[in-house]
Amino acid sequence: MGKYVDSIVTNVEGFFSGIFGGSVPEGIIPRPSLGVVANTQSIGTVVNSVSNALPSMGKTVTHVVRRGETLSNIASMHGVDYKDIAKANGITNPNNIYVGQRLKIPNSTKTPTPKPSPKPPSTIKPIADETKIDSKGVGCEKCYCYRDFTVDEVKKIVEALKKSEGYALPNLLFEEKNCILNKSDRTYERFTIELNKTFAKYKINTCIRKAHFLAQAYLETARFTSTKELGSIDNYLKKKSYYPYYGRGLMQLTWSSNYLKYKNNSNIDCITNPNIIDSNLENSVDSAGWFWEHGSAWGGLNKRADNDDIYKINIGVNGGFNGFKERITYIKKLIILMKIKNCKNLKLKKDKTLGIYKYSTSSIRNTNYGKTYKTKFESYDD
Numbered sequence: 001m002g003k004y005v006d007s008i009v010t011n012v013e014g015f016f017s018g019i020f021g022g023s024v025p026e027g028i029i030p031r032p033s034l035g036v037v038a039n040t041q042s043i044g045t046v047v048n049s050v051s052n053a054l055p056s057m058g059k060t061v062t063h064v065v066r067r068g069e070t071l072s073n074i075a076s077m078h079g080v081d082y083k084d085i086a087k088a089n090g091i092t093n094p095n096n097i098y099v100g101q102r103l104k105i106p107n108s109t110k111t112p113t114p115k116p117s118p119k120p121p122s123t124i125k126p127i128a129d130e131t132k133i134d135s136k137g138v139g140c141e142k143c144y145c146y147r148d149f150t151v152d153e154v155k156k157i158v159e160a161l162k163k164s165e166g167y168a169l170p171n172l173l174f175e176e177k178n179c180i181l182n183k184s185d186r187t188y189e190r191f192t193i194e195l196n197k198t199f200a201k202y203k204i205n206t207c208i209r210k211a212h213f214l215a216q217a218y219l220e221t222a223r224f225t226s227t228k229e230l231g232s233i234d235n236y237l238k239k240k241s242y243y244p245y246y247g248r249g250l251m252q253l254t255w256s257s258n259y260l261k262y263k264n265n266s267n268i269d270c271i272t273n274p275n276i277i278d279s280n281l282e283n284s285v286d287s288a289g290w291f292w293e294h295g296s297a298w299g300g301l302n303k304r305a306d307n308d309d310i311y312k313i314n315i316g317v318n319g320g321f322n323g324f325k326e327r328i329t330y331i332k333k334l335i336i337l338m339k340i341k342n343c344k345n346l347k348l349k350k351d352k353t354l355g356i357y358k359y360s361t362s363s364i365r366n367t368n369y370g371k372t373y374k375t376k377f378e379s380y381d382d
């Protein structure tokens, strides 16, 4: 994992030194992305070339995880409880299994009938692209503009996103082992309260603004599993040039310059004690709202969200192309889940169609950054 992640982060840093002659420009700061780490960890992107061992009745057998499998469907294949598999393999987070992993299955009672092995993909592709969101959407019939989310709405939206990616336990929040939030903060009740406070404070107050914020936060927090950048402190984070100001909070605030700006704006002393962000749900969410409206290279991202301009938002949040495709996938899903096409406050520019993304309709084309990387942006076009 470390190798893969390192190469991505290095590429992003290298990519910036390429454009800007070695110094990172004010405002545009490449940031690590939890989401990409999670892809290699919990979703699995490696082609499974190992065949499953044959089981014998009621005995411990070995199961090699295939693409698209979850702990719960592996458990049902073998007629056992997923908790027993987790226990037998020392898995504390049931979402963290990966393709090619060899799992001990205690007391298997069934001959497994695994899905036919898919053809090896020519490129690495997240599971997110292979599953569909129910086109009916979730939540209530009312639009989400200028009102608080209910706990039930947040839960339905987050669970639908996680289910669409094959999470065995989509109801869990901030369950990663590295996450230092208090247990009492890892609930939908607390999450809803903090989201509503932050949405009101930073004017993330319409359906489309909320959807774009959630799409980015979902990616940045490795699908709402952690408020802290993944990777071990000693073997990974300490080696980063931004240590100890590594990714924290819902938008993964990174680099001392951003921490300092946030401290000056919030009076939260995250310079002396950076853990004050990721150990506290209120600060995790508030720092993300602050970054959204005041911290990005483009200034406020609400107005980018108003025109459904995902290319501009992706660069504003990440500073590069880290997780670019997944971010597009998530906003498309959220547009359906939150029924945004029914929102009466949606006012897109004439050339823009909701949920259809093209370089030619993004304001990124008017920036130097967009001009430099025109071809790369166009490779993501619908």
Ligand SMILES: [Zn+2]
Binding pocket: 143, 144, 145, 206, 207, 208, 343, 344, 345, 346
């Ligand atoms: Zn609305």
